[in-house]
Amino acid sequence: MIPLDLNAIVAVVGGRLHRTDGSPQVHGTVEFDSRKVGPGSLFVALPGQHSDGHQFAEQAVAQGAVAVLAAHEVATPAVVVPLVDSRMPSDVLALAGDKDGSGAAVLAAMAKLASHVLRQVPDCAVVGVTGSVGKTSTKNLIGHLLTRLGPTITSPRSFNNELGQPWTVLRLEPDTKHLVLELGTRGIGHLAALCATAPPRIGVVLNVGDAHLGSFGSQDAIATAKGELVEALPDASAGGVAVLNADDARVAAMASRTSARVVLTGRGADAHVRAIDIELDDHARPRFTLRVDLPSISGSARVALPTHGEHQIYNALAASAVALELGATIDDVISGLRNDETTPPHRMAVHRTSDGVTLIDDARNVSSGSVHAALRTLAAMANGGNARKWALLGTAREPGFTADVRHDAWGRLAAQFADRVVVIGEDARQIHEAAARSAGQGTHSELVSDVEAATVLLREELRAGDVVLLKGSRKAALWRIADALLPADTPSTGLDSDFDVVVPEANPR
Template sequence: MIALTLDRIAEITQARTRGSAQPTDSVTGPVVIDSRQAGPGSLFVALGGERVDGHDFADAAVAAGATAVLGSRPVAAPQLLVDGGDAEVVAALGRLARAVVEELPGADVVGVTGSSGKTTTKDLLAQVLGRLGPTIAPAGSFNNEIGHPLTVLRADESTRFVVLEVAARGIGHIAHLCSIAPPRVGVVLNVGSAHMGEFGSRSAIAQAKGELVEALPGAEQGGVAVLNADDDAVIGMAPRTGARVVSFGLAEHADVRARDVELDGSGRAGFTLELGGRSAAVRLALVGTHQVHNALAVAAVAAESGMDVEEIAAALGEAGPVSRWRMEVTDRSDGVTVVNDAYNANPESMGAALRTLQVLAQRRRSFAVLGHMAELGDTHDAEHERIGRLAAETGVDVLIAVGEQAAPIADGARGAAAWRGETLRVADAEQAAAALRERLRPKDVVMVKGSRVAGLEQVAEQLTSEEAAK
C-alpha cells in the first residue's frame, strides 16, 4: 500500500482517531483482517465474525507492528473508529481502496467476471501481464466486498497492473465492486447456470455480469471490453458499453481466435493463436479444452497492453496453475492420475471436467467422483441428471455420487442408454475415498468435482497423501 498518515486515512474512511493513535503516524505496510498477518506499519481491520471478533485481537496486531486498528468497537490500541458495525467498516475499507487507486495513475485495473473460469483466468492474466511490470492479483477467489479492496490495497507506486476477479450474488454487486476499483479493461468469460437459484434466469445472470462492461470508460478514454464471441449472452453485452469491444473465441469473426484446437495425452490444449493478422502456436500447461477460452481472453488483454503474438504465446505456455483444487493433477507412483477440481462446480464446468476426464482416460479406467452443484434452484434435479447422462456418454467406468443432493447424478447415469459402468451413491467424502481404495488399480484416472460446500477436495487429498506416505 502507498504510505498514508492516520489523519489522511481517517478523512478517507470517515473514521475518527482515538486512543493513542497519532494523526501523523503512517501506515506503510499491508492492510489485513487477520491479526496473524499484521506486521510493521500495517493496518489491522477488525471485523466481527460468527466465531471470533477481530476487535479481541487488536492488541496482538499492534504488538506485531500494526500502526493502528480500523474497527467499529472501541479498543485500547491506537484506533480509527467508525460507527455502524461491520457494514460500515467494510464500507470504510472500500473507500480507502478507491482513494489508493486514484493515487495510482500508472496502474491499469483489469476486471474479470463470468460464471466459470474467473479464478483461472485471473491467475493466467497475473502471470502473463507480470512480464510487463509489477502486477497485483488476489489469492484464490478473493472476490467479494472484503477481498476486493484488500487486494487493491496491496498496490503501490510501482504497480503496473491490478487484476481483479469480480463476482456477483445479485444485481448491483459487480457495479459496487467496480466503484471501489474502476476498471479500464473488463473481461466477460461466459454466462452459465451458476447461481441460477439466486438469479432465476440466465438473462438475469447476464444482466449482473454486464455491470462490468457498463463500468468501463469510453473508448476515447481507453476503455476496452473483452467479450466471448462464442457466448451469445456475452457478446450481446457490446451495446451496454461505450468501451471499445475486443472479441475472443473460436468463431471466425473473433478478433482474438484459436484454431486447430487439440488435446495431448495429458489433457493439455494446443492451438494456433491468431490476432492482429499474426499467428503463433500455443501449448498450455493447464488441463482441459475449456482453458482455451480462458487463454484467449488473456491473450486479448495482453495484446491491448502491448505484447505481440509471439510473446503472448510463450507467456501462455509457461503460465501454470496457481489457485488450488482447480484441475490440479497429481500422478502417483503407481500410475494413478488424480485430478482435483473440487473447488467449485456448475453445469458448464462439470461438463468440461467430464470431457477432460474422457481425454485423460483413453485406454485407462476412469472414475468420476461427483458432488452436488449448489444454487441451481428449480433446475437442480434436471441439471444433475443431465450430468449423469453426460458421464455415461463420455464413458466413465465408475461414477461415485457423493451426498444426497448428488443422487440425481447417479439416477441420470443409470437411466442413460449408453451407461455400461458402475454407479455408487455414498454419504460423504470419507466413504467416497474408501470406495476408491477398494477399486483403484494402477494407471486408473480419478476426477473429483463438486461445489465447494461438498468438501470433495478431501477425497483427492486422501488419495495423494496416502501415496506420499508410502
C-alpha cells in the same frame, strides 16, 4: 500499501481517531487476519463466522500493527467508523457473521480507502475479470502475462467480493503498472459497486452459465449482472476495452451495453483473438494456432498450453487479448502461455498418485458448463489402453435453488463419459439415479454416504492407470479426497477465509 498516516486515513473513510493523535503512518500491509499482521500494518477488525476481529486488536498491535480499522472502540490505537444504520437500505454487502452492521461499516471504509489508494497510482491499468466459470484461472493467467510487462498486482485465490477486492487494491505500490481483479456477483448491482471502488479500464467477461442461479433466478438475470462490468468501462477514446467471448451469445450481446472498444475472443472468424486448428494431446492439453487481428497488432503463432481441458482455450484467449492490449507482443504472449504455472488449487489440478493413478482435482466449484468440461477432460485423458474413468460427483445445491434439473443432466453426462460414477451424499442422489438409468454396458454408478466412504472405496478399488475426476461444490468438500490420496507434501486447502459475504437480507441484524 502506499504509506498514509492515520489522519489521512480518517479523512478518507470518516469516523474518528481513538487512542492516537493520527500521526503514526501505515506503511505495511492491510490485513483482516490478525495472524498475518506485521510491522506497519493496518488491522481491519471484521466479524467472522467464528470470531470477531475486534477481539484480536491488541494481538495485532503487539505484532506491529500501527492501528485498527474498527466499528467499535478497542483497547488500541484505532480509526473507528460509524455503524451502518440497519434501518436504512445499504449498498454494502454484509458479512455472514455481522450481527449489528459493524462488518458493513468496516467494509464500506475499506472500499473508500481502496479507492483513495488507487487514485494515487493514476498510471495503473485496472483489469476486471468476471464470468460464471473460469474467473480465477483467467485472472491468474492475465497476471502471469502482465508481470512480464511491469509490476503487477493480482487478487489471490478467489478474493472477488466486497472484502477481497479492496484488500487486493490496498496492495498497490507507487510503481504498480497493472492491477488484475477477479469480480464476483450474487445479485444485481453488486458488480457495479465493485467497479465503483476500483474502476476498470479493461473488462473481461468470459461466459454466462448457471453458477449462482439460485441467487438470480435465470441466466438472463446473470447476464444483466455480469454486464455491469462493461457498463462501468470508460469510452474507447479514454482507453476503455471490453474483452467479450464471441462464442457465448449472452456475453457477445454485451457489446451493445458499453462505449468501450470491443475485442471479441473465440473460435469463429468474427473474433479478433481466436483459436484455430485445435488439437488435444494425450493428457488433454490443448494445442492451437493463436490468430490476432487487433488495430495495434496482428499475426499468428502456434501454442501448446500446459493446462488440461479444451475449455482452457477460452481462458487463454481472454488473457492473451488483455496482454496484447497492454503492449505485449504475440511472442510475449506465446512464451507466457507455454510457461503458465498458475493453476489454482482444486481447479483442474492434475496429480499422479504414488500408485500410478491420475487425479483430476476440480473440486472447488460447480456449474453445468464446468461439469461438462471436466467430464470431457476425463474422457480425453483416459483415451486408449485399459484406463478406467472414475467420476466422483458431489452436490451443487445452493440456497434458493433446487438443483434437480442440473443433477439429472449431470448424471446422464457422467454415464456418457465415465466407466465408474460415484455420487457422494444424499443431496446428490438424483445424479446417481440419472447415471444409473443412463448407464450403458460397462458403466456403473453408486451412491455413497460421504467423502470418507468415497475415499475408502477408491483405496480399495483403484488400480494403476485409472483416471479419477473430483467434481463438486465447495460445500461438498471433495477436495478432501485429493488430500487423502495424494502424498503428504502436496496437500490442498479447503476454505479461503473465515469471512463469507452475503446479501443484507440474508443476514439478521
